[in-house]
Amino acid sequence: xxxxxxxxxxxxxxxxxxxxxxxxxxxxxxxxxxxxxxxxxxxxxxxxxxxxxxxxxxxxxxxxxxxxxxxxxxxxxxxxxxxxxxxxxxxxxxxxxxxxxxxxxxxxxxxxxxxxxxxxxxxxxxxxxxxxxxxxxxxxxxxxxxxxxxxxxxxxxxxxxxxxxxxxxxxxxxxxxxxxxxxxxxxxxxxxxxxxxxxxxxxxxxxxxxxxxxxxxxxxxxxxxxxxxxxxxxxxxxxxxxxxxxxxxxxxxxxxxxxxxxxxxxxxxxxxxxxxxxxxxxxxxxxxxxxxxxxx
Amino acid sequence: xxxxxxxxxxxxxxxxxxxxxxxxxxxxxxxxxxxxxxxxxxxxxxxxxxxxxxxxxxxxxxxxxxxxxxxxxxxxxxxxxxxxxxxxxxxxxxxxxxxxxxxxxxxxxxxxxxxxxxxxxxxxxxxxxxxxxxxxxxxxxxxxxxxxxxxxxxxxxxxxxxxxxxxxxxxxxxxxxxxxxxxxxxxxxxxxxxxxxxxxxxxxxxxxxxxxxxxxxxxxxxxxxxxxxxxxxxxxxxxxxxxxxxxxxxxxxxxxxxxxxxxxxxxxxxxxxxxxxxxxxxxxxxxxxxxxxxxxxxxxxxxxxxxxxxxxxxxxxxxxxxxxxxxxxxxxxxxx
Amino acid sequence: xxxxxxxxxxxxxxxxxxxxxxxxxxxxxxxxxxxxxxxxxxxxxxxxxxxxxxxxxxxxxxxxxxxxxxxxxxxxxxxxxxxxxxxxxxxxxxxxxxxxxxxxxxxxxxxxxxxxxxxxxxxxxxxxxxxxxxxxxxxxxxxxxxxxxxxxxxxxxxxxxxxxxxxxxxxxxxxxxxxxxxxxxxxxxxxxxxxxxxxxxxxxxxxxxxxxxxxxxxxxxxxxxxxxxxxxxxxxxxxxxxxxxxxxxxxxxxxxxxxxxxxxxxxxxxxxxxxxxxxxxxxxxxxxxxxxxxxxxxxxxxxxxxxxxxxxxxxxxxxxxxxxx
Numbered sequence: 001x002x003x004x005x006x007x008x009x010x011x012x013x014x015x016x017x018x019x020x021x022x023x024x025x026x027x028x029x030x031x032x033x034x035x036x037x038x039x040x041x042x043x044x045x046x047x048x049x050x051x052x053x054x055x056x057x058x059x060x061x062x063x064x065x066x067x068x069x070x071x072x073x074x075x076x077x078x079x080x081x082x083x084x085x086x087x088x089x090x091x092x093x094x095x096x097x098x099x100x101x102x103x104x105x106x107x108x109x110x111x112x113x114x115x116x117x118x119x120x121x122x123x124x125x126x127x128x129x130x131x132x133x134x135x136x137x138x139x140x141x142x143x144x145x146x147x148x149x150x151x152x153x154x155x156x157x158x159x160x161x162x163x164x165x166x167x168x169x170x171x172x173x174x175x176x177x178x179x180x181x182x183x184x185x186x187x188x189x190x191x192x193x194x195x196x197x198x199x200x201x202x203x204x205x206x207x208x209x210x211x212x213x214x215x216x217x218x219x220x221x222x223x224x225x226x227x228x229x230x231x232x233x234x235x236x237x238x239x240x241x242x243x244x245x246x247x248x249x250x251x252x253x254x255x256x257x258x259x260x261x262x263x264x265x266x267x268x269x270x271x272x273x274x275x276x277x278x279x280x281x282x283x284x285x286x287x288x289x290x291x292x293x294x295x296x
Numbered sequence: 297x298x299x300x301x302x303x304x305x306x307x308x309x310x311x312x313x314x315x316x317x318x319x320x321x322x323x324x325x326x327x328x329x330x331x332x333x334x335x336x337x338x339x340x341x342x343x344x345x346x347x348x349x350x351x352x353x354x355x356x357x358x359x360x361x362x363x364x365x366x367x368x369x370x371x372x373x374x375x376x377x378x379x380x381x382x383x384x385x386x387x388x389x390x391x392x393x394x395x396x397x398x399x400x401x402x403x404x405x406x407x408x409x410x411x412x413x414x415x416x417x418x419x420x421x422x423x424x425x426x427x428x429x430x431x432x433x434x435x436x437x438x439x440x441x442x443x444x445x446x447x448x449x450x451x452x453x454x455x456x457x458x459x460x461x462x463x464x465x466x467x468x469x470x471x472x473x474x475x476x477x478x479x480x481x482x483x484x485x486x487x488x489x490x491x492x493x494x495x496x497x498x499x500x501x502x503x504x505x506x507x508x509x510x511x512x513x514x515x516x517x518x519x520x521x522x523x524x525x526x527x528x529x530x531x532x533x534x535x536x537x538x539x540x541x542x543x544x545x546x547x548x549x550x551x552x553x554x555x556x557x558x559x560x561x562x563x564x565x566x567x568x569x570x571x572x573x574x575x576x577x578x579x580x581x582x583x584x585x586x587x588x589x590x591x592x593x594x595x596x597x598x599x600x601x602x603x604x605x606x607x608x609x610x611x612x613x614x615x616x617x618x619x620x621x622x623x624x625x626x627x628x629x630x631x632x
Numbered sequence: 633x634x635x636x637x638x639x640x641x642x643x644x645x646x647x648x649x650x651x652x653x654x655x656x657x658x659x660x661x662x663x664x665x666x667x668x669x670x671x672x673x674x675x676x677x678x679x680x681x682x683x684x685x686x687x688x689x690x691x692x693x694x695x696x697x698x699x700x701x702x703x704x705x706x707x708x709x710x711x712x713x714x715x716x717x718x719x720x721x722x723x724x725x726x727x728x729x730x731x732x733x734x735x736x737x738x739x740x741x742x743x744x745x746x747x748x749x750x751x752x753x754x755x756x757x758x759x760x761x762x763x764x765x766x767x768x769x770x771x772x773x774x775x776x777x778x779x780x781x782x783x784x785x786x787x788x789x790x791x792x793x794x795x796x797x798x799x800x801x802x803x804x805x806x807x808x809x810x811x812x813x814x815x816x817x818x819x820x821x822x823x824x825x826x827x828x829x830x831x832x833x834x835x836x837x838x839x840x841x842x843x844x845x846x847x848x849x850x851x852x853x854x855x856x857x858x859x860x861x862x863x864x865x866x867x868x869x870x871x872x873x874x875x876x877x878x879x880x881x882x883x884x885x886x887x888x889x890x891x892x893x894x895x896x897x898x899x900x901x902x903x904x905x906x907x908x909x910x911x912x913x914x915x916x917x918x919x920x921x922x923x924x925x926x927x928x929x930x931x932x933x934x935x936x937x938x939x940x941x942x943x944x945x946x947x948x949x950x951x952x953x954x955x956x957x
């Protein structure tokens with residue numbers, strides 16, 4: 001036995017650490033991650049971060065363009081709307097509603113959906129069959145339609161809109177997680193765990209859960225994207241956040257009449273939604289590639 | 297005489313842990329018309345050598361060789377297109393799990409037809425010609441039927457109509473062999489052709505390959521991890537351990553006078569009925585494990601496990617050739 | 633094959649059953665909530681069966697506003713939606729499938745990254761916002777493509793099949809082909825907006841499928857047989873890569889319809905989206921269960937049609953016919 005370890009052995013890292021080190025090496029994904037952190041902070045602390053209150057109307061400064069066009073001022077970086085309200089502040093508040101709402105929906109749907117999906121995948125028999133059929137039926141309803149139905153009953157408001165979207169995205173998530181778990185269940189190591197005498201919950205927690213990381217990232221990403229788009233769409237159609245709540249979709253809808261006077265007012269909220277979704281997608285893709293590489 | 301002459305083939309692969317030299321100065325010398333067994337454990341690099349010969353490697357491999365000659369054509373100096381032509385006509389390959397190596401969306405007939413040489417003019421006008429001339433031109437269907445009979449498939453009509461997933465592994469392998477011999481190649485590379493089958497089918501396939509070698513004088517390069525089976529039909533053998541070719545020679549030379557400790561260990565693992573006399577005796581193995589690819593030993597890679605290893609074994613041993621029997625070892629010795 | 637069909641129909645019936653229960657529940661809840669009609673105090677199960685009977689006799693109720701049968705109006709609007717979806721799908725397939733194939737073949741090269749960037753952008757664009765931007769276009773570029781309504785009101789088209797693209801071909805003696813071109817012109821912008829999302833989806837699916845196929849063993853065999861790369865792609869890879877995309881797309885169908893409805897509302901097309909939206913805004917709530925039944929009925933039938941197509945096309949699926957669930 002050698003006393004001095006002359007061999008330069010790499011420490012074999014645990015898979016999660018290895019995945020993290022691969023992820024760190026992709027610069028775009030890390031940038032995306034920091035932007036997401038920034039956005040989440042904005043959505044949490046919007047009220048303290050904005051230069052002006054989003055509801056403050058300033059009749060002297062109506063319809064200002066952004067500061068890089070003639071007539072704009074640094075005071076209102078992205079311009080103002082027809083009542084003199086600062087666009088940037090309204091955007092930040094809008095992010096709070098849209099992004100924050102989407103995060104809440106994602107959390108809610110993912111926890112409940114994963115539980116139900118796992119329950120359906122791990123049990124057999126009548127219960128699973130019934131669930132399967134119910135799921136098929138619910139999946140045939142487009143998300144906009146089910147959101148409309150639920151809003152009709154409960155009335156248009158922001159909370160109801162979140163609730164409706166969560167319920168309409170739930171079947172898709174359940175199905176996706178069911179399929180992912182089903183794929184894992186067919187593999188041999190699950191049989192090995194069962195032969196070891198693992199109960200169903202233990203099987204799930206230690207056997208399946210660590211190995212469905214990659215599909216989970218994909219479906220969570222999709223869920224989040226759909227949630228943001230749905231919240232904005234419902235806001236745009238007038239079924240979501242009502243005035244004076246500033247949600248990005250309803251911002252666009254309210255500023256539609258001004259589209260010829262100041263197209264910035266319609267462009268910026270849309271761009272905000274667009275950029276948020278892209279950033280989240282880039283982050284998720286980076287994470288997914290890191291997981292795939294790390295598992296090889 | 298030598299159909300395939302490879303000297304000092306080295307393959308470096310870029311992985312997440314850096315550049316790893318997976319094949320280290322491999323030497324292979326295949327005599328025309330013989331059956332050559334390339335034997336090594338799983339993961340020892342046999343498939344990599346075969347792929348490097350064929351040129352099927354992916355772009356993150358670096359292949360270097362002193363010589364890589366296929367009977368006077370230098371394989372390293374060929375362009376892609378020329379390489380492809382050789383693949384179609386001079387060298388053919390048979391793979392391991394045949395049903396996954398056949399296109400699942402096409403019938404067998406379509407797949408066999410795609411490897412046959414193009415229809416000659418005579419064949420195209422066969423209906424007309426057969427009425428005019430007295431000479432009979434074999435139709436395509438007859439050609440395929442003969443091909444399938446050659447490999448031992450009797451009910452060719454049923455096989456031709458089916459898809460790969462409807463056939464058993466043995467029949468799929470025979471179809472693959474049929475496709476391989478369709479163009480009368482000079483060299484057939486069989487990459488563990490029978491590993492995924494049960495023993496009855498295995499012996500059928502071995503017999504078929506042996507017959508092909510005897511009748512058509514096709515050279516056969518058999519890659520395998522089964523020393524006993526492969527050595528029974530090979531004329532020459534090369535053993536590979538961990539990317540290094542440790543010993544190479546004819547059947548008599550290796551079985552009778554193996555020089556390298558690895559070969560000797562392999563011979564000892566072969567079960568023959570005379571030697572085992574104790575009930576529940578422990579079977580012989582070389583102690584230790586195959587090293588993982590990011591911790592390959594320097595020099596002779598058998599070093600950590602070899603019973604005869606000394607300090608000098610951290611240097612790569614040189615190739616010694618005695619009357620066609622070549623080996624790389626610092627301490628070769630005859631098995632007594 | 634027959635037993636497979638029967639089994640599939642069984643599942644379809646059960647799902648349809650559940651959906652009718654849902655529609656019934658919605659209908660009754662609307663009655664209770666909005667008191668549009670006097671409530672009949674009967675046993676709910678009896679009410680359900682009478683509702684079911686109503687559906688079978690093709691009567692989904694009447695609009696509270698103008699007392700017209702809901703089913704006919706719903707179907708006409710839905711035909712318009714289907715036209716939009718179909719045109720967008722055709723257009724997207726033509727563009728996206730070659731792009732996806734290229735991305736799969738040249739994986740991890742600059743071409744692949746460029747195409748994937750396009751795909752990510754397509755997925756991220758909020759559909760209604762792009763629609764709004766598209767409505768802006770005439771003011772910027774001039775009045776090239778119309779952005780309002782289904783067709784110019786000049787033409788008077790009788791409703792034969794409900795599909796305006798086909799109906800406009802019936803009135804050729806009157807208007808020549810102008811009606812048809814007008815319809816096509818009105819369809820271009822909405823279809824383009826819908827195809828952003830569709831192109832992104834199809835490119836991703838094709839690329840994934842192509843990569844899986846190119847890595848598989850039989851492609852290795854094809855290389856070993858000495859085929860050139862082009863030949864391999866066209867003969868072996870395409871046949872195996874394209875069929876799995878179709879069921880994946882089917883799963884997206886409800887999302888596609890959802891986006892189509894949004895686009896209709898933005899562009900003011902006469903589709904089922906605008907119909908439902910306007911009904912809700914004006915208080916004609918009974919349109920909702922009717923619309924739901926039409927849309928979900930279509931989705932179910934389409935799913936069955938796709939499954940039957942898959943069984944016909946792909947020989948492997950036929951093998952799994954008898955080993956189902």
